[in-house]
Amino acid sequence: SGNVNDGMRLILIGPPGAGKGTQAPKIKDKYCVCHLATGDMLRAQVAAKTDLGRQAKKIMDEGKLVSDEIMVGMIQNELDNNKECQNGFILDGFPRTVPQAAKLDSMLSQKRSPLAHAIELQIPDSLLVARITGRLVHPASGRSYHKLFNPPAKSMTDDVTGEPLIQRSDDNEGVLKKRLGTYHEQTGPVVDYYREKGIWKGIDASKEPGEVWKSLLGVFEGGSAAKAGQGGLLG
């Protein structure tokens, strides 16, 4: 259709703290696509005290995954009804299992709009403890900060709204260990799934946020940076 945003349909895969929620809003702003963060959607249910929210909170605080059926339903609903997604989308935190990935594929093939990129933010587990335990979030917008690496202008306060920042209940070392175990076990195979489909790109997410952003732009603009990323940086 000649739209400049044609094909901007992508997923960000990476362990807790890799930077999905830090980079996705920048992609959204640059390309005018929607940002669907399944963790944020679940936390909105928790805040609204729905039945789903009550069940989800327990699962999230154990570092486990909410059922595929519920998560696929949430994403399908957004892709079908959210007007912001008409230009394309960034999925952050979904798919997290191979069945979720397969369902997403069949949803998109019905719309004749396949994924353009499955981008893996690659980073060793050892760097994630500091990122997660220092994270501060603004629940209403999903904006995240870091006590040391990206502090808000005023302590514990969102730069945009002036509202208070909080720490997530699953952002402690104990739950992080479980989340990492779940990630390697259940989401690792999702990376292989997209490698086999030929749309996987790996980028080094251990660098500072500006460098990570440059690597992402390299992938979108299809230049040499994207090619350099094809081999993956960690293995």
Ligand code: AP5
């Ligand atoms: P979710 O909210 O998706 O959590 P997650 O995947 O663990 O990811 P995080 O939000 O922790 O990390 P991030 O990569 O966004 O990091 P950020 O950019 O903030 O899911 C939560 C739970 O919901 C799951 O455990 C599960 O139970 C459930 N769930 C969600 N989706 C599901 C699904 N599809 N199926 C089933 N269950 C599902 O960065 C972290 C910190 O580091 C920040 O403080 C940031 O400022 C800082 N930082 C970022 N980048 C850098 C950098 N380059 N250098 C230094 N610091 C940095």
